[in-house]
Amino acid sequence: MFYHKLGKVPRKRHVVVKNGDQLVYEKLMGQEGFSGVSSLLYKDQIPCSAVDVSPLIGRKPSTGDCNTNLNYKHYKTQQLNPDSNVFSARSPLLENSEVEISVSTYLYSGIFVNSSCHEVYFIEEGEGNLLSEFGVLAVSSGDYVVIPKGLYYQWDIKTSVKYILIQSKQAIKFPKRYLNAMGQFLEDSPICERDINVPSHLDPIFDKREHKILGRRDDTYFEVTLDHHPFDTIGWDGYLYPYSISIHDFEPLVGRLHMPPPIHQMFESANFVICNFVPRLYDFHPEAVPAPYYHHNVDSDEVLYYVKGNFMSRSGIEQGSITLHPAGLVHGPQPGKVLESIGKKKTDELAVMIDTFQPLYSSKRAEDISVKDYHKSWLENK
Numbered sequence: 001m002f003y004h005k006l007g008k009v010p011r012k013r014h015v016v017v018k019n020g021d022q023l024v025y026e027k028l029m030g031q032e033g034f035s036g037v038s039s040l041l042y043k044d045q046i047p048c049s050a051v052d053v054s055p056l057i058g059r060k061p062s063t064g065d066c067n068t069n070l071n072y073k074h075y076k077t078q079q080l081n082p083d084s085n086v087f088s089a090r091s092p093l094l095e096n097s098e099v100e101i102s103v104s105t106y107l108y109s110g111i112f113v114n115s116s117c118h119e120v121y122f123i124e125e126g127e128g129n130l131l132s133e134f135g136v137l138a139v140s141s142g143d144y145v146v147i148p149k150g151l152y153y154q155w156d157i158k159t160s161v162k163y164i165l166i167q168s169k170q171a172i173k174f175p176k177r178y179l180n181a182m183g184q185f186l187e188d189s190p191i192c193e194r195d196i197n198v199p200s201h202l203d204p205i206f207d208k209r210e211h212k213i214l215g216r217r218d219d220t221y222f223e224v225t226l227d228h229h230p231f232d233t234i235g236w237d238g239y240l241y242p243y244s245i246s247i248h249d250f251e252p253l254v255g256r257l258h259m260p261p262p263i264h265q266m267f268e269s270a271n272f273v274i275c276n277f278v279p280r281l282y283d284f285h286p287e288a289v290p291a292p293y294y295h296h297n298v299d300s301d302e303v304l305y306y307v308k309g310n311f312m313s314r315s316g317i318e319q320g321s322i323t324l325h326p327a328g329l330v331h332g333p334q335p336g337k338v339l340e341s342i343g344k345k346k347t348d349e350l351a352v353m354i355d356t357f358q359p360l361y362s363s364k365r366a367e368d369i370s371v372k373d374y375h376k377s378w379l380e381n382k
């Protein structure tokens, strides 16, 4: 990330700052102790003035391990029962010890903090803002919204929404190979700094009434009551802040012959990657086969969420479908799809892919929406 600042920031760190007659309080938010990326915020009120902390007001629903038997899976998220509370909305469809993947149309309207995981929301549908101590970040359909662990945030979205939430124990970053030694995007990267949207302005709330923050810590939910509103920042600067990047701003790389999935990569974390398939021209060698070859990824489980368009290699897939192709099993185009792709010039597919380096396990919630016998969909005469 790059340095950014908003609002009133003094010339030196850790000096007396006043707002009128009143002292302003510094709050450092940083990762990896004091060694990772950080930002320094200037707050109207003492940021830890808690009236009450309730350590356990809920538990992450038990997900079980439904698919401990290795198999191909197809889940239809269109068939999910609508969530009516934050706990079920955040309940994973797929998870392992490092990452959780959920899909919902319910967005919690209160202030939230995730104390255990970094988060990426892929906003399939929705328009509005993400509010936080760092200011106002505009959000649109197609955005990935990256929320660092420990951020107090609140959604301000009045439209209907549907989103994928990816919760990760480790930080979510842009791929190192896209960056030069100074952290600047290289010329051949499919994304660059201009594609990254940062909080545009501060809209501080000076409210000395009590405000509750719902938080997650490991598998439990807690509630902190502060004696003021936490979005009382009058200025901040640093390298750590929420940001968004649109799937529509990803510039696809194309070649004469089929290029492997890493060219579609948007983010990396220690234990998974996030890629996206976007509208693009197909491979242009006269004898090219645009559909992917069958592949056997022995080190990753592959999750694909189909956002829009006609996905070139798959049959029976709809908008909102998720497929899980686990490590240990070969996968690729379904019968007829290789032939169908030959001679095609372009695709309008839009999909998000999450490849995890440890096995994923599905919840009952996922199995309730799974397509029976998906594993037989490669049989020629089915």
Ligand SMILES: [Fe+2]
Residues within 6 Å of the ligand: 295, 302, 325, 331
């Ligand atoms: Fe694949």
